[in-house]
Amino acid sequence: MLTLQKADEATNISVSIADRDIDNLLTKEWLLTNGRGSYASSTIAGCNTRAYHGLLIGSLTPPAHRVMALSNCLEMVISRAGIFNLSTFEFPDKFAPTGFGFLKKFRLDIGAHFDYELENVELTKSVYLVRDTDKVAVVYDFTNVAEPVEFVSRPFVGLRNFHALQKSYATFYSKWLGSNTEGLLVRHQVPGSYELRLCCPSTKFEKDPQWWFNFTYRHDRERGQDFTEDLWTPGFFKCRIDSPVKIVLWVSLSSPKAGKKHDPVTNMDIDTVCKDLQKYRREQMHLITKAKDKFQIPVSNGRSKNQNLRIGNWKYYEMLCLAAEQFITKRRTNNKTTTTILAGYPWFADWGRDAFISLPGLLLATGRFEQAKSVLTTFAGVADEGMIPNRFDDYSDSTHFNSVDASLWFINAAFQYLQASDDSKTFIQALMPTIRWIVDSYQKGTKFGIHADTDGLITAGDEQTQLTWMDAKCDGIAFTPRYGKAVEVNALWYNSLCLLAEFYAGRDEENSKHYDSMAEKVRSSFRELFWNDSKDYLNDCILPDGSIDDSLRPNQIFAVSLKFSPLSQHQQASVVEVVQNHLLTPYGLRTLSSDSPGYKGVYTGPIRQRDEAYHQGTVWPYLIGPFIEAYLKVNEFSPESKSRAAEFIEPLLEHLTEDGCLGSISEIFDGDEPHKPKGCFAQAWSVAELIRAYQLINGPSAGP
Numbered sequence: 046m047l048t049l050q051k052a053d054e055a056t057n058i059s060v061s062i063a064d065r066d067i068d069n070l071l072t073k074e075w076l077l078t079n080g081r082g083s084y085a086s087s088t089i090a091g092c093n094t095r096a097y098h099g100l101l102i103g104s105l106t107p108p109a110h111r112v113m114a115l116s117n118c119l120e121m122v123i124s125r126a127g128i129f130n131l132s133t134f135e136f137p138d139k140f141a142p143t144g145f146g147f148l149k150k151f152r153l154d155i156g157a158h159f160d161y162e163l164e165n166v167e168l169t170k171s172v173y174l175v176r177d178t179d180k181v182a183v184v185y186d187f188t189n190v191a192e193p194v195e196f197v198s199r200p201f202v203g204l205r206n207f208h209a210l211q212k213s214y215a216t217f218y219s220k221w222l223g224s225n226t227e228g229l230l231v232r233h234q235v236p237g238s239y240e241l242r243l244c245c246p247s248t249k250f251e252k253d254p255q256w257w258f259n260f261t262y263r264h265d266r267e268r269g270q271d272f273t274e275d276l277w278t279p280g281f282f283k284c285r286i287d288s289p290v291k292i293v294l295w296v297s298l299s300s301p302k303a304g305k306k307h308d309p310v311t312n313m314d315i316d317t318v319c320k321d322l323q324k325y326r327r328e329q330m331h332l333i334t335k336a337k338d339k340f341q342i343p344v345s346n347g348r349s350k351n352q353n354l355r356i357g358n359w360k361y362y363e364m365l366c367l368a369a370e371q372f373i374t375k376r377r378t379n380n381k382t383t384t385t386i387l388a389g390y391p392w393f394a395d396w397g398r399d400a401f402i403s404l405p406g407l408l409l410a411t412g413r414f415e416q417a418k419s420v421l422t423t424f425a426g427v428a429d430e431g432m433i434p435n436r437f438d439d440y441s442d443s444t445h446f447n448s449v450d451a452s453l454w455f456i457n458a459a460f461q462y463l464q465a466s467d468d469s470k471t472f473i474q475a476l477m478p479t480i481r482w483i484v485d486s487y488q489k490g491t492k493f494g495i496h497a498d499t500d501g502l503i504t505a506g507d508e509q510t511q512l513t514w515m516d517a518k519c520d521g522i523a524f525t526p527r528y529g530k531a532v533e534v535n536a537l538w539y540n541s542l543c544l545l546a547e548f549y550a551g552r553d554e555e556n557s558k559h560y561d562s563m564a565e566k567v568r569s570s571f572r573e574l575f576w577n578d579s580k581d582y583l584n585d586c587i588l589p590d591g592s593i594d595d596s597l598r599p600n601q602i603f604a605v606s607l608k609f610s611p612l613s614q615h616q617q618a619s620v621v622e623v624v625q626n627h628l629l630t631p632y633g634l635r636t637l638s639s640d641s642p643g644y645k646g647v648y649t650g651p652i653r654q655r656d657e658a659y660h661q662g663t664v665w666p667y668l669i670g671p672f673i674e675a676y677l678k679v680n681e682f683s684p685e686s687k688s689r690a691a692e693f694i695e696p697l698l699e700h701l702t703e704d705g706c707l708g709s710i711s712e713i714f715d716g717d718e719p720h721k722p723k724g725c726f727a728q729a730w731s732v733a734e735l736i737r738a739y740q741l742i743n744g745p746s747a748g749p
Contacts, residue, residue: 058152
């Protein structure tokens with residue numbers, strides 16, 4: 046039996062382990078980040094189930110060029126009573142060793158903690174990721190030692206691209222650098238390869254290089270990917286322990302520099318690291334408290350199902366706001382460091398669409414205005430032909446622009462930044478030129494055939510392109526071909542024109558009238574083309590040949606949720622009702638109605654099978670944000686609608702501490718019950734839009 050408790054500090058998570066069901070333990074993951082794209086992650090059993098798991102995944106060019114540096118450690122306590130293995134590894138036909146049998150509790154706060162209880166020994170293993178550097182500290186805290194024991198820690202090295210897997214034909218080189226403060230150097234036998242430094246003061250290193258074969262990653266096997274890996278270990282650290290003590294294994298990743306002398310890897314002590322992490326956590330909590338004061342959210346420790354969120358869910362809100370911080374990271378471009386937003390862990394970097402859908406919830410709602418400004422100006426600074434990049438490249442400064450909506454989401458986020466921060470100087474000088482450039486380019490024509498048609502609506506792409514967020518494509522097959530006029534793109538286009546008309550009203554009447562005239566034309570065409578009288582909802586897409594895709598999808602919800610809607614009040618209410626009745630699940634909106642012919646209810650298997658389901662019924666939690674906003678709008682933010690909306694988001698709040706990545710929200714869920722979490726275990730816009738939904742329900746400014 047697993048008993049999950051929130052610790053005394055609301056932002057901490059504690060899992061008491063009674064019934065050691067390994068399959069259950071392996072469904073719960075943890076994540077630590079350090080503000081530069083690096084991370085540490087595994088399961089609460091300490092057994093890696095993904096190639097992306099590891100104790101140190103470093104970012105050589107923040108936030109990209111990530112390297113799985115240290116996979117795991119084999120830890121043993123040797124006493125007169127026997128050999129006690131703390132580690133758990135999975136191989137093709139067994140678990141070996143099975144250290145989860147000694148695990149009594151897992152805790153997550155500024156670090157990840159594993160409490161073990163052995164015969165005559167109690168110890169806690171803690172993992173701390175040092176901020177702003179590719180360094181991890183693995184701490185073994187022996188708190189009760191009834192008789193002398195010997196402790197052994199054997200590190201397993203990856204030193205590979207985190208998208209790849211290591212095999213035993215790789216050649217490694219290790220060298221002891223002369224002292225415990227300099228430690229052990231490990232690298233591939235290839236000039237210029239990145240380096241791993243390991244040291245463990247108060248221990249002795251024994252050189253004993255070995256390859257261990259066929260580590261099995263069950264999540265990757267389920268996804269139809271390569272799922273076995275060979276890992277190399279240079280030897281082990283050992284020491285005798287006869288009283289309470291802390292043993293610290295320090296590991297750091299770096300790119301070698303010719304002629305540079307190796308600096309001591311232990312240039313800090315563990316107490317300093319913990320103090321720095323606690324200080325940073327306090328700063329984040331201060332931002333959360335300011336958000337609480339702004340939205341006047343009552344604090345209560347009581348909680349029961351089906352109560353309005355304003356009674357007792359403040360603790361979940363704190364967790365969400367701390368989860369938001371994990372996606373905020375540095376980007377180093379052209380020798381300049383700015384702020385960006387990672388789309389999701391473990392595998393996504395920073396994507397324009399995701400960043401600007403996420404920005405209001407992650408940054409504005411939590412008072413991180415300086416970081417919001419940096420994100421907006423970072424992307425604006427690399428705009429091209431009136432387009433915001435869809436993503437940055439993982440290994441270079443190059444940008445990719447294959448998105449029709451990222452630029453429009455940028456406009457929406459920029460105006461929300463102005464409203465939240467009142468920073469008109471940055472908005473007018475740094476953002477408005479890009480906003481107008483986008484609108485002019487979309488009107489006249491830009492990349493990928495994006496342009497305004499004669500009816501004023503935006504059309505884009507062709508059979509070869511996937512430019513909307515429903516972009517799954519495999520073996521040349523687009524599973525949701527949405528080229529032409531997509532409903533959410535034109536809802537965003539209309540909203541952008543209205544925002545500009547509103548901004549210039551009272552400032553520049555000529556510009557205000559210009560954008561108002563454009564918006565009116567779009568509003569009329571939008572209703573005529575997208576409204577489906579026979580079904581009382583919006584068509585999803587109009588192809589260039591005029592054929593209509595009237596699939597029941599959630600994209601239409603944005604035509605209600607955005608500040609300016611092109612629909613009548615009756616049409617808005619009808620859209621919300623249809624979406625609620627046919628697409629709403631406990632964890633967000635399905636991407637396709639379950640009674641549609643192409644519906645796929647389970648996201649699993651090889652990449653083609655998964656891509657077929659990605660937007661064909663799979664549930665996306667981020668869509669709960671626009672749905673809640675639309676639902677409250679059409680119900681005039683009544684107390685009854687807020688209470689009902691609170692019930693809608695409660696399962697997602699519970700997901701924070703029940704399954705998936707503890708303390709975060711998954712990217713997607715299966716469309717079919719029981720709606721298992723899938724995809725990225727921590728997704729930026731999933732967290733961001735749940736924060737926004739919470740504030741819409743609880744904030745006094747949410748309604749009339």
